[in-house]
Amino acid sequence: MNLVDVHCHLNHELFKQDLDDVLSRAKKAGLKRILISGVNPPANREVLALVKKYPEMLRASLGIYPIDALGLAEGExxxxxxxxxxxxxxxxxxxxxHLDQVTAIGEVGMDFHWADKEETYEKQAENFRKIIRFAIKVKKPLVIHSRKAEEECLQILAEEIKNNEIPVNQHCFSGRKSAMTRAIELGHYFSIPPNILISSNFQTLVKKAPLGQLLTETDAPWLSPSKDRKNEPAFVRETIKKIAEIKEITEKEAADQIWQNYQRVFGD
Ligand SMILES: [Zn+2]
Known part of the structure; x- marks a missing residue:
């Protein structure tokens, strides 16, 4: 069984001490690939350095987080x-x-949780369109962050990407049912985090979306399914169990299909 975590932040300072242990637990759990997501220029440099250090398992997704693009620090x-x-x-x-070391562009998108919509919509939308056009130009899949901006992001993605010329992965998609339906129709993929164990929204999403459009992620160290432990890639195993349960298939069937989806979207 090959498992995959398509979105996490192993360059986070919480992993500075125990990264080798985290990666060996991931390997034991069956993880074959882990995509590390950058959010800004210094983070992107860290991501590339990590991938260079662990080339077998890690892959790079270089991003321009919408809040960082505006230069609005959220604090530590x-x-x-x-x-x-x-x-x-x-x-x-x-x-x-660094294109030969880059697997995807993300996380990118829009965010109206950390930034005021009235004040920043225009600028965020303008940045997002430029980034989508860049991803199309370099032919890389997009990993989307759309906190409190799901419908706005879908609209812009629908306008900018014609005929699915690049794949789109919705990371931690938290839109309403109507937005889920639209994203499914647009052919987007959804990476599901381990807190599906406690989140009815992700359970609904897994019910609605075809298995062929599902992926797994952790967003580690955030979004842990248990309060007393930081999240880590090995927890993808729990997500696979839950997806298998919801889709009424075996864990192996769920994992195999998600691995195929991973290869279709991200390549190696
Ligand atoms: Zn993230």
Whole structure:
């Protein structure tokens, strides 16, 4: 059984001490690939360094987090902080220079939880469109963050991406049922975190979406299914169990299909 975590932040300071243990637990749990997601220029550099160190298992997703793109610091997050707006053109050049080490573009998108919608919609939408066009140009899949901005992100993705020219993965998608339906119709993928164990929203999403459009992620160290432990890639195992239960198939069937989905979206 090959398992995959398509979205986590192993460059987070909470993993500085125990990364080797975390990766060996992941291996034991059956994880074959782990995509580390960048959020801003310094984080993207850390992601590439990590992937270089563990080339067998880790892959890089370089991102421009919508809040970081605006230069709005959310306070200490444990990731490198971005306190001035990101120069998108410069970051695109950086990503292009490292394209052979890059598996996906993300996390990117829009966020109206940490930034006021009235004040920032225009700028966030403008940045998001530029990033989508860049991903199309370099032919890489997109990993979308759309907190409190699900419908707005779907609208822009539908306008910018024609004929599914690049795959779209919705990370931790928390939209309402109507937004779920639209994203399913657009052919988007959904990466499901282990807190599906306690979240009825993710359970509904797994019920509604075809198995062929599901992926697994952790968003580690965040979104742990248990309060007293930080999240880590090995917990994908729990998500697979839950997906198998909801879809009424075996764990192996769930894992095999998700592995195929992973290869279709992200390649190696
Ligand atoms: Zn994330």
């Amino acid at each position: 997050t444990g990731l490198p902080r971005q306190t001035v707006p990101i120069n998108l053109a410069e970051q695109f050049t950086y990503i292009e220079q």
